[in-house]
Amino acid sequence: MLAACRVGLEALGHQVRTVETGQAGLADAAVHAPDVIVLDLGLPDFDGIDVCTRIRTWTDRPIIILSADSSEDRKVDALDNGADDYMTKPFGMRELDARLRVALRHHAADAGHPTELVAGPLTLDLVHYQATYDGRPLDLTPKEFDILAYLARHVGKVCTRRMILEHVWGPAYANEQHYLKVYAYRIRKKLHDETGRFLQNDPSVGYRLTVEPAPTAC
Known part of the structure; x- marks a missing residue:
């Protein structure tokens, strides 16, 4: 190997x-x-x-x-x-x-400290707390924005539920996994991404934003 x-x-x-x-x-x-x-x-x-x-x-x-x-x-x-x-x-x-x-x-x-995050069709203005998706404004709550910002910083990578909860809510909420299910559902509704093509759920592990097609194996 x-x-x-x-x-x-x-x-x-x-x-x-x-x-x-x-x-x-x-x-x-x-x-x-x-x-x-x-x-x-x-x-x-x-x-x-x-x-x-x-x-x-x-x-x-x-x-x-x-x-x-x-x-x-x-x-x-x-x-x-x-x-x-x-x-x-x-x-x-x-x-x-x-x-x-x-x-x-x-x-x-x-390596830098950007004031804007871009993940495919999603753009997040970290200074003004504003977001757009496919060019249209998104009306996000602060927690929804923070979830997307965290995932956008790690775009393509599966972030575990514990990682997201600790970053967005704090260590005391590390086991409150039902929070993420509710917020993921709301975010997908606002993105018109009900099928989870952009905000993907890796079963029983966590979430990731996917902006590139899956590579083809040899």
Whole structure:
């Protein structure tokens, strides 16, 4: 798997460094500061989530998780502990390439402090608390605006319910998941997105804004 990923990504134009253990990965990432980290959870020495958590203490570089475990708990655990994306094996190399490019774009955008967020048809004016969708004004409540702003900052990435609740309402509301269901329904109504094509619900994990077509696997 490691060799296949390296060959595949290099063929797509990426410069790739590979290591086989969590300990080696921590050391290599600290020394070489890669633009993005692809982390397989199936490591021989550490739990991959622990490696992700340790990396996140000293860098904000994007981390993409690879795992054969598609369980909800594992995905939520990885995302809550600093991962930017989670890919379940098997996957196509073109999909991994697309996820890498998205992660790099988002990281570059996050490096500044914009006063406006744009996610496809959605534009959010962070100074005046105004929003438009497909050019028409949106009448959003403060909480609706904050939810969309948080998701727009992480466009394309699944944000867990806990992450959204803690950011918008505060840590005391981390388990009040029914709040998000109600607000997501209201936001979709205002966007005329009742089918959830733009504001997507990743079942039992969280929400994301999707502005690009899903990549096609090899």
